[in-house]
Amino acid sequence: MPEKKILITGASRGLGLAxxxxxxxxxxxxxxxxxxxxxxxxDPKHHLLCADLSDPTQLNEFCKRLKKEHGDTLYGVINNAGITFDKSLIYQPENEIDKLLQVNLKAPIMICKAVMKQFLLNKRGVIINVSSCVGETGNAFQAVYSATKAGLAALSKSLAxxxxxxxxxxxxxxxxxAPGFIETEMTDTVPEKFRQEYLKAIPANRFGNVNEVADVVAFLLSDKASYINGTNININGGIL
Ligand SMILES: NC(=O)c1ccc[n+]([C@@H]2O[C@H](COP(=O)([O-])OP(=O)(O)OC[C@H]3O[C@@H](n4cnc5c(N)ncnc54)[C@H](OP(=O)(O)O)[C@@H]3O)[C@@H](O)[C@H]2O)c1
Structure with a gap:
């Protein structure tokens, strides 16, 4: 069986590490x-390919290296790297808006663009973009973040x-x-008052853990999920 290489962005901690x-x-x-x-x-059998995706030059170089060094053997992409700056849009500086759009949306778009041609030639490949439940529901103080996550769901459906x-x-x-509230460094900083509010909205009565998302990703990547395509899979303990 040919080697199957998978790119995972943001793989150093949180969901990406799991x-x-x-x-x-x-x-x-x-x-x-x-x-x-x-x-x-x-593990030495794996490869490292690092870049600050908020920097357009580094994103460009990352995509070039991805194609050159791994293009023909690449089987899957998990666009997971993401950032958030939670505050009212009224007080959000433009440089934070640009950074959110660049890391959470432009980078996944450019990575999809970099791999699509080869996937079409190989006639196989899987891309999983990590959106969020707030991409569908919206969330106060996360307007731009939520917009990027809605964008990822639309990007995935359109590309399919x-x-x-x-x-x-x-x-x-x-x-x-679309994960719900998952315990990671990203959610560690959410003030207790908001954590309790979120908890009330989760029928599972608890936050999720990273392995509960990772197991779904492993399934979606596998041939067992061969008829799941062009859709957004909720992993959220039942948040409405
Ligand atoms: N946690 C949740 O409840 C939740 C819910 C829904 C969706 N999500 C989404 O899931 C994904 C992972 O979230 P997480 O909670 O695991 O986040 P996290 O613990 O904060 O980890 C973020 C990852 O992204 C990388 N990263 C940060 N800034 C970057 C940049 N400028 N360029 C490239 N990489 C960068 C980090 O690399 P370094 O270690 O080098 O900084 C790290 O590997 C994100 O897209 C997030 O929006 C999370």
Missing amino acids: ISNALSKEYTLILHATRKESFTNV REVSALSEEHAIRILSI
Whole structure:
């Protein structure tokens, strides 16, 4: 069986680290974070490809290297790296808005663009974009973040349709996942008052843990999910 390489962005901690642990045995991984020093204990069978995706030059270089060094053996992409700056839009500086758009939306778009042609030639490949429940519900003090996450769901659905327009027979799937409130460094900083508010809205009566998302990603990447395409999969304990 040919080697299956999977790129995971934001793989140094939180959801990305859990996803890389879940995939580590079965696949060869290309692990991304802002810099090499973000990682500890990387299995030598995997690759590191780092870039600060808020920097357009580094994003460009990252996409070039991804294509050149791994293009023909790349099987999957998990666009997971993401940032948030929670505050009212009224007080959000433009440089934060630009950074949110660049890291959370432009970078996944450019990474999809970088791999799509080869996926079409190979007639196989899976892209999973990490959206969020707030992409559907919206969230106060996360207007731009939520907009980027809605964008990822729309991007995934559109690209799935685009692949079908470009190729009759193929095994390419493009989808997004929408986690709810998952315990990571990103959610550590949410003030207790808001945590309690969020908790009230979760029928599971608890926040999620990273492995509950990673296991779904492993399933979606596998052939067992071969008919799941062009959709947004909720992993949120039942948040409405
Ligand atoms: N946690 C949740 O409740 C939740 C819910 C829904 C969706 N999500 C989404 O899930 C994804 C992962 O979230 P998380 O909670 O695991 O986040 P996290 O713990 O804060 O980890 C963020 C990851 O993204 C990387 N990253 C940060 N800034 C970057 C930049 N400028 N350029 C490139 N990479 C950058 C980090 O690398 P370094 O270590 O090098 O900084 C790290 O690997 C995000 O897209 C987030 O929006 C999370």
